[in-house]
Amino acid sequence: KQEVTQIPAALSVPEGENLVLNCSFTDSAIYNLQWFRQDPGKGLTSLLLIQSSQREQTSGRLNASLDKSSGRSTLYIAASQPGDSATYLCAVRTIAGNMLTFGGGTRLMVKP
C-alpha cells in the first residue's frame, strides 16, 4: 500500500526566505505526483503536476522536483511571501490504483 510522508509537518519562516518542502513515497510505481495548496476552510488548489517521466516542473516562484526511483519530491518556494502561508499537500497517483494518495501536509507560516 502506498504511503506518503511530508516533512516538516509545520514550518515558520520570515518573509523573503527560500524554502524546501519534502515529500517521500514508498511505492515508486506512480503515474504522476501533484503538489497542492490548501487555505484554511477551503478546497485544494493544484500547484504543480509532475508526470512520472519528468524530473521537475516550474511555475513562477515554485519549483517541484521528482526522483521516482528514490521515492522523493521536493517543492522549492523562492522569496517567500506572507501570502504563501497555507498547508501544502503532495499526492501521488499510483499505478496500482486510480486515486491520489496524500501526505499529511506541511503547514507553512511566512511572517512579515
Place this chain on the structure above:
Amino acid sequence: GAGVSQSPRYKVAKRGQDVALRCDPISGHVSLFWYQQALGQGPEFLTYFQNEAQLDKSGLPSDRFFAERPEGSVSTLKIQRTQQEDSAVYLCASSLLGMSEGEQFFGPGTRLTVL
C-alpha cells in the same frame, strides 16, 4: 461551470441522521473522485467513477457510505445513520481524462459535523 462545485458547503447532522452530499464536476470531465479529510490530516480516497461506472469503492469506510453518478455527471455521496467519526470535510475532484493521465481539480468541500 468554471470549476468543481459542491453543496452544501456545511452540514450539521444529529447522530443517526442520513445525509446527502452533492458534487458537480467540471463539464465534460470523465473521472470523478470522492475523498474524506479529517481535521489536520491529508485527504483519503473514498471512491472513483469513470462516467457513470463506479470502478473503485475500496476506500468507503463502511456500508453506511454509498455513492452514485447515474448520468455520468453529477454525483451524490450518501451517508446513512451518521456517526460522530463521520465528521470530516468531504472533497470531490474531477479530471478530464481517464485512469493515468490528467490533473485532478478539487471542489471546495462539504464540512460535515455530526453531533
